[in-house]
Amino acid sequence: MKKFHRNGLHWVMVIALIAAAPKWWNQRVHQETSYRTAQFRPLWVVQPVKENMELQLLNGDTLKLEQLKFYVSHMTLLLNGKVMWRSDEEGQLIDALHPEKSSIRLPAIPCNELRFLVGLDSATNCSGNFNGALDPVHGMFWSWQSGFIHFKIEGTSTACTERNNRFQYHLGGYRKPYETSDTVSIPITSGESIGIPLHVDRYFSLCSPAQQGHVMSPGKNAKELFQHALKMFAP
């Protein structure tokens, strides 16, 4: 009986150790990695954009932005084309007009390129996962046709003929041929924090609220406007 006890205890300890080892290892690795932040910074030509700030279009119209939100996913850091790190998060929501909600955390490792998907892939769109950034309370999910809004741009423009001069671009869709997600690549340097410029003016040089003020469902129009939105990320 005594022998059983000793033997049994011995086994319990071995099992406990095996169970705890991965956690301990993980913590060790995480403690050793330090992080830095990458912040999306909306710009109107060279001027930082804020909510409801009056922005001047080339044709003389003015506009104000109320929402500039988008998903980023498949965050990857590369060094000379070689993948050094890949995020395991399903997607992050960037609320670009609110600096406290527009940064992502990256490990501080040697790298010179940041690559990510603007939008969410079709697997995430169909996963039935509504946790965290994917919670419909963020207003980025279409319940009537299940799929995420990948890019949301809203505001008012003097020339927009919609009600209350409001323009609303809800760009999303994951079904071919009207999928709205694409990879962008951004050269980065080392350093504490990285600023990723978002050239908002480029979008409005291609999409005029006066001509098209309203896109709210997946399809040809949404895909075209999404391509314009991608131009915001070009260096």
Next chain:
Amino acid sequence: MNRTFLIIGLTIILCAGFRNAVNIWNPPAHFPAPVYDFKKEPLTAEKVHLGKLLFYDPILSRDRSISCASCHSPFNAFAHTDHDLSHGIDDRIGTRNAPALMNLAWQREFMWDVASNHLHAQALAPITNPQEMDEQPENIIRKLNRSALYRQLFELSFGDTFITTSRIVVSLAQFQLTLISADSKYDRVMDGREQFTAQENNGYKLFRQHCATCHREPLFTNSEFHNNGLPGDPILKDAGKYTITQRPSDSLLFKVPTLRNVEYSYPYMHDGRFKTLYQVLGHYTGGISRSTTLAKELQQPIVLKPNEQTDLVAFLLTLSDRNFIFNPQHGPPRSKIFSPPPKD
């Protein structure tokens, strides 16, 4: 020897932990592997119970007047009899017929037009639809948080009282996944416990010949979308799957519904246009409307003599599963706080 004891002991403890899961998930042996990913989201008795209360509770609607069960009644195989088009909040009428709900673990895409890509996502559609429950997840969370009972049930199910959209839709899905219908006369004939009558047998033959490519056994749907030749409704102008995908080849395609429990799930088709199975057969034998996307199976006219139609209907009635319809585990919860006024 001692080691053996320990291993046996550990095994027993482990199995006890999984006991609940084994009891509530009993897929029929003659069904294919389910589509729903039970590894990611294992069924538990607590979540199924919570999901059932939510399903029957009008708290999910803006003015607490409508529950899921208002449109999906257990006694109609979770469809809505007496309504061709669904009947929602403030007596608003929708544009489609509420389909029967069963064997959802084997279904990849939902709604007549493919609008929902996951059972979790599906629940958000009726909840937020202004014609149906007209409510927002934030408000539901607020209302549920005021109920001590729900806080307790969420804690039992998820380990803490935190209520989220995700937890609500997962629980609703878990209850709906337990709605398995696989105990009809057809099933008993297939595993040799009963026999078809001569009439049912002839109906089965005709069914295999004309209907089974789309209404495929044993689920009685191939989970695809087809144009079965219904003439378009000039008022509803429903383009089916095209509405969602914007692909011309999807114009007028609708989900192939299961035919299990058709006896209970009338009226039929996406807009509830037919009240009886004979009207449905009348469509397949003489009412097919030709258009570019008409299914290839229906290009040649289907010919069925009157007695053959009777036989085919006799076969369809062997798909009725009374144990499913009257299973108290699926039916309305006993407690009187959950008594959704039926909509009629």
